[in-house]
Amino acid sequence: MRRILPCLAALLLLAPVLAADWPQWRGPNRDGKAPDTDLLQNWPEGGPKLAWSAAGLGAGYSSVAVVGDRVYTVGDLSDGQHAIAVQQPGGKILWKTRIGPIHEDQFIGSRSTPTVVDGHVYLVSTESEVYCLSAKDGSVKWKRNLIEEFGGALMKAMGKVDWKYSESPLVDDGKVIVTPGGKEALLVALNAKNGKEVWRTPAGSIPGDKGRDGAGYSSVVVSNAAGVKQYVQLVGRGVLGVDAKTGKQLWSYNKVANDVANISTPLIDGDHVFVSTGYGTGSALLHISKKDGKQLQAREVYWLEADTLQNHHGGLVLHKGVVYTGTGHNKGFPIAVDMQSGKVLWGPARNKGNRSAAIAFADDRLYFRYENGLVVLIEATPEGYKERGSFTIPEVKQFSWPHPVIADGKLYLREQENLYVYDIKARAE
DSSP states (O other), X not given: OTTHHHHHHHHHHHHHHHSOOBOSTTTTTTSSBOOOOSBOSSOOTTOSEEEEEEOOOOBBOOOOEEETXXXXXXXXXXXXXXXXXXXXXXXXXXXXXXXXXXXXXXXXXXXXXXXXXXXXXXXXXXXXXXEEEETTTOOEEEEEETTTTTOOXXXXXXXXXXXXXXXXXXXXXXXXXXXXXXXXXXXEEEETTTOOEEXXXXXXXXXXXOSOSSBOSOOOEEEOGGGOOEEEEEETTEEEEEETTTXXXXXXXXXXXXXXXXXXXXXXXXXXXXXXXXXXXXXXXXXXXXXTTTEEEEEEEEEEETTTOOXXXXXXXXXXXXXXXXXXXXOOEEEEEETTTOOEEEOOOOOSOOSOEEEEEETTEEEEEETTSEEEEEEOOTXXXXXXXXXXXXXXXXXXXXXXXXXXXXXXXXXXXXXXXXXXXXXXX
């Protein structure tokens, strides 16, 4: 008994650390997956129960970060773009911090999802400023401007349209990794405490003629391929890996780039990188290895043409060796592909969802959220398309794009100025 009590005490102390938060873009590991279990495996008619909601979040397509009893997001209000903290449950707005002007184009609204680490909130405004805010009260700790200070630039659709910055910053090992997209600073690492520059990656050379110069609309992920810690990012000219310590470019791959917008966050699996873009482009599996025992190289394992698999901006999920996503440009047709071989296991499937779909995963289930506000629960199985329920988000006024979030038995769905939180925890009969 004396030995058991200290063990129980230790577990209680660990409980807050092990809580099922979703602290950044695409979840704890940036792979679209939540660790939650014991969730509803089938939804009742009309969908799961609404637990609570919040209003006043402004216009935008930013998703949310969930840490403890707070939810963080970004939205465009009448007087500018704001980072916003919401109390949960209940939906009370705790603070709002202006981070720049509103984003005005045909898709008006915010883009970046906050990253919450060690009591700080990190984000990128559409106008190119990187912010570090206090998670407690929203006060500004530091900020840097990606265009003015680093010569940043975005790939421009057809050489004309500028959709501005959409990146959700990565915070890793005391550094904030972002993508200015400039010739002298394609990527940059900033000290998380004070914003000072740690290293920068010059644009260098990505062999090939696909895409356009500048940053894309993706976000950085961590890889340890070939035993080298590196940051992987999809930019205007394709996908590349840079050394986590120095920022030196290690490898690149151009074929997946298109001339309009490279968006979806790459999937990392050991020594492999899976990447996909829309606009009639396609998908590739890359194997990262050491050439002559030193220099890293990216070898194309296979290429899937656009009519087989292209993901627009809804993201990809890897589960038990299978890539699940929505395929088709401006489509969200569910599809399952064996990652190692590229073989289509099932799909493209059809349902009542319209246009692009953003996806997340938890407890053997896929959550597809469509542009028309339909949310579909799909079993993550290679054996075929199996729908397990659906419902429609209330008050959908325009593009219903923000990625779903799953944390502590709840499903979080940002819908412009509103946030809807559903209870998806399974209950004993």
